[in-house]
Amino acid sequence: MENEHPVGLRAARRAYELGRLRVSLLHGMAGSALAAGVAAASVGWRALVWVPFTLLVWTAVEWRGTWLMRGARRGFWAGLVTLLLPLSVLRPCCRPGMDMSSGTCCTMPEVCVAVGAFVGLSLAVLVPKAPIGHRAITAVGMGLGVLSVAALRCAPLLLGEAAGLLGGLLAGVLAANIARAWTDRQKARG
Amino acid sequence: MREPSEDELDRWMARLAQGDRSAFEPLFRALHPRAIRFARARLGPDLAADAAQSSMERVFARASEFTPGRPVLPWFYAVVANEVRALARRHSARDVAALGAPTSEWKTSPDDPERLVLERELYLALERAIASLDNSSAEVIAAVLGRVDVPALNAPAFRKRVSRAYARLRLLLGGFDGE
Numbered sequence: 193m194e195n196e197h198p199v200g201l202r203a204a205r206r207a208y209e210l211g212r213l214r215v216s217l218l219h220g221m222a223g224s225a226l227a228a229g230v231a232a233a234s235v236g237w238r239a240l241v242w243v244p245f246t247l248l249v250w251t252a253v254e255w256r257g258t259w260l261m262r263g264a265r266r267g268f269w270a271g272l273v274t275l276l277l278p279l280s281v282l283r284p285c286c287r288p289g290m291d292m293s294s295g296t297c298c299t300m301p302e303v304c305v306a307v308g309a310f311v312g313l314s315l316a317v318l319v320p321k322a323p324i325g326h327r328a329i330t331a332v333g334m335g336l337g338v339l340s341v342a343a344l345r346c347a348p349l350l351l352g353e354a355a356g357l358l359g360g361l362l363a364g365v366l367a368a369n370i371a372r373a374w375t376d377r378q379k380a381r382g
Numbered sequence: 383m384r385e386p387s388e389d390e391l392d393r394w395m396a397r398l399a400q401g402d403r404s405a406f407e408p409l410f411r412a413l414h415p416r417a418i419r420f421a422r423a424r425l426g427p428d429l430a431a432d433a434a435q436s437s438m439e440r441v442f443a444r445a446s447e448f449t450p451g452r453p454v455l456p457w458f459y460a461v462v463a464n465e466v467r468a469l470a471r472r473h474s475a476r477d478v479a480a481l482g483a484p485t486s487e488w489k490t491s492p493d494d495p496e497r498l499v500l501e502r503e504l505y506l507a508l509e510r511a512i513a514s515l516d517n518s519s520a521e522v523i524a525a526v527l528g529r530v531d532v533p534a535l536n537a538p539a540f541r542k543r544v545s546r547a548y549a550r551l552r553l554l555l556g557g558f559d560g561e
Contacts (some may be wrong), residue, residue, distance in 0.1 A: 200435050204438045215446040258401045
């Protein structure tokens with residue numbers, strides 16, 4: 193049969209993967225450039241040290257595609273929201289202009305957890321309507337999308353604050369996806 | 383095995399463009415015989431296999447750029463035609479005598495069953511491409527093909543609309559210099 197060509201099929205598959213990688217890299221660069229622009233304007237230039245991480249994650253999820261990519265694209269917008277959070281929200285006991293080394297300024301990682309969880313939970317409205325078998329990968333995609341951009345926000349934060357923000361975001365994304373799955377099941381039941 | 387419908391091909395290509403690799407193999411198996419048929423009709427049997435293979439690699443290399451919702455066959459044939467023409471040009475430059483006639487000519491007789499199938503599919507693919515254009519562009523192309531009366535416009539305005547309609551059709555075909 194003329195279409196039984198395993199060598200040709202493999203070569204076409206290789207061409208597909210390379211073509212997809214090229215397109216993914218372009219998409220990744222566009223997404224990273226947008227996130228870098230927002231981060232530079234709102235957080236400062238030092239946030240840009242995390243841009244390679246954003247580019248790596250975006251290229252990978254765009255190359256993998258399907259529900260991982262769809263989830264990540266939604267998470268991207270929530271990640272952008274975290275870039276706009278002022279430091280006074282993440283560190284409420286430290287007034288603007290106060291120096292951390294003065295001893296009068298404190299960190300409150302629990303506030304970062306709460307803010308992260310709030311942003312993560314607000315993603316419930318953006319969770320794509322994925323088929324049952326693809327919900328977990330969609331949630332992973334959302335988590336990766338939000339983390340890849342929120343990482344830029346962590347540059348000026350202390351370790352505990354950064355971990356709190358990212359952990360809160362992940363917990364929020366997970367809870368939003370579980371809530372969405374539960375409400376879909378309730379709707380299906382009638 | 384049942385021949386997949388054009389709607390199925392459109393769906394498979396849309397899924398592949400989104401990164402769903404499970405659509406790759408059925409799509410390859412459905413498109414490869416078409417590429418062979420086209421290449422054989424245009425280049426003859428000697429070059430057909432090579433042309434079809436390089437066309438398939440080109441199609442799949444650009445699969446991620448395909449816009450879901452558009453018909454796949456006009457896009458596919460535009461890529462294949464481009465690749466076949468490029469291969470023919472390379473060969474004719476190397477050995478004009480071996481290749482013979484100019485590249486736009488058919489290498490099979492008009493009543494060849496494969497050619498008839500191919501011509502019908504090319505015609506339908508072009509029809510689908512034209513149908514997916516906006517009304518104004520579709521009307522102008524229909525007028526150029528002599529199917530409807532030329533719209534009541536002065537000559538420069540008509541030429542401008544024709545040029546715009548062709549540009550849209552070319553965009554639909556993926557920016558290729560499709561036939």
